[in-house]
């Protein structure tokens with residue numbers, strides 16, 4: 311098979327390292343690509359990016375330095391101490407091996423001229439790449455020895471400069487800083503005549519984000535081949551990104567006067583690919599996260615009616631007992647490698663699909679959002695934990711704000727405002743003005759407890775089947791002599807509390823909402839207001855779901871306690887009329903300390 315000498319690549323790397331101009335870097339790459347046989351151009355591209363494949367399926371590079379130093383000692387026949395000391399001095403394993411090789415006395419004429427040993431076969435891009443893959447894939451007992459053996463055999467055939475880059479590559483330290491866009495520029499110039507064809511190549515790359523593959527298609531079949539690159543089930547598409555604004559008026563102006571407003575769930579983005587019974591899940595960074603979420607795999611299998619589909623949604627952690635949404639951090643438990651089954655039980659999740667990119671052979675990328683939404687709804691069978699992302703259509707700032715408050719009080723980060731104009735396509739890989747996120751730049755902090763009255767309850771699920779999962783809690787309004795709801799509390803209860811609550815509440819149970827209770831929520835069970843519990847939450851927010859202070863601060867919004875928790879104190883000393891009042895809650899809301907949220911939070915995976 312046609313191949314390229316690794317020495318050419320090493321020379322190229324050396325030149326790249328001394329270049330500070332992006333233009334010169336691109337020109338160097340163009341020259342290299344033109345010399346590379348198409349058969350190995352994918353491997354060359356991976357090596358140059360310092361990886362072994364596309365992000366979604368690359369074997370992990372990164373042999374421990376200690377192991378690599380051992381291989382150096384073995385390959386050069388030098389004492390380990392000498393190697394380790396050189397490393398201490400130079401701090402770069404690549405320079406260590408190069409220096410030691412240069413110091414080594416040539417043992418034969420051939421060695422003298424070639425810088426390599428007698429029986430050497432020159433290193434090629436293909437051989438280096440394949441060896442690095444074998445090193446990365448070696449696992450289990452004996453893996454260390456296998457890795458060393460492969461590395462030693464490469465080093466024996468390497469010239470000093472080749473060894474420098476080889477060792478940097480194998481330890482994951484080859485940092486040339488060649489950006490993907492520079493590679494695309496160079497590919498365009500080398501195989502499409504000029505950089506002008508870059509958008510066509512970029513599109514193919516967004517649909518199939520594997521630069522090695524893109525380079526190979528271009529080198530072998532040119533632009534015609536590239537234009538045929540299509541969405542493929544099992545290969546993640548580069549996700550569309552959102553701009554950010556904090557003013558609903560401005561958002562509306564940007565989006566043409568009206569837009570689709572959707573809950574911005576606080577979880578992990580997922581791109582789910584389905585082909586028959588096979589399901590693959592990819593993160594926003596295109597990592598394959600299928601193994602973290604066997605339950606999501608099952609949901610996609612069961613609830614996506616198409617034979618083949620690619621959809622996007624958010625995975626959100628749930629409180630296993632109440633079914634309420636939890637913050638993003640709770641999902642981290644699902645990232646572990648072992649005991650996935652156990653984690654699945656303890657940390658259940660829900661999925662909220664919000665977009666669809668492909669169905670049964672048809673790409674939907676260029677359809678406007680309202681049509682994609684329609685297709686999504688047709689393909690999905692909603693279930694308890696698999697529900698379409700909640701959205702509405704808004705044409706005033708007031709409507710956006712109202713929906714925003716509802717979203718926040720339900721545990722979301724804010725809302726996503728999405729264009730629904732005829733050109734509202736799925737803009738792969740790009741941050742654009744078709745999607746605008748609207749998040750808070752501050753939150754409040756609730757520091758005091760409140761005493762609230764139990765007015766209703768919701769049946770529990772999971773471990774709490776047979777008892778109550780959450781209680782509907784209300785504050786008192788002395789002026790009207792009624793109880794108005796502020797939250798559903800499901801956290802903070804011990805097993806003992808859970809066992810005793812139904813007994814405690816039984817005498818007050820009635821089959822309809824009590825006339826002194828004002829509620830917009832429909833509880834499973836209603837009670838005569840009697841039992842008072844102490845509750846604390848993360849903050850008090852505005853919410854259209856609750857009736858406490860409804861319309862007092864903003865039209866159509868009441869007050870809600872976010873992430874509420876029972877403190878363990880039954881306020882048996884208090885009558886319901888002694889509970890925290892509506893006025894007191896308004897005061898607490900106004901006096902809450904504002905806590906600034908980071909402007910550009912660390913991107914969720």
Ligand code: AMP
Pocket residue numbers: 552572573574575576577578579580594624664699726747913914
């Ligand atoms: P950010 O991470 O703040 O840039 O916001 C973008 C992220 O919001 C996406 O990557 C998704 O993970 C998440 N998200 C939550 N809900 C939605 C939604 N309805 N539409 C789009 N993205 C959403």
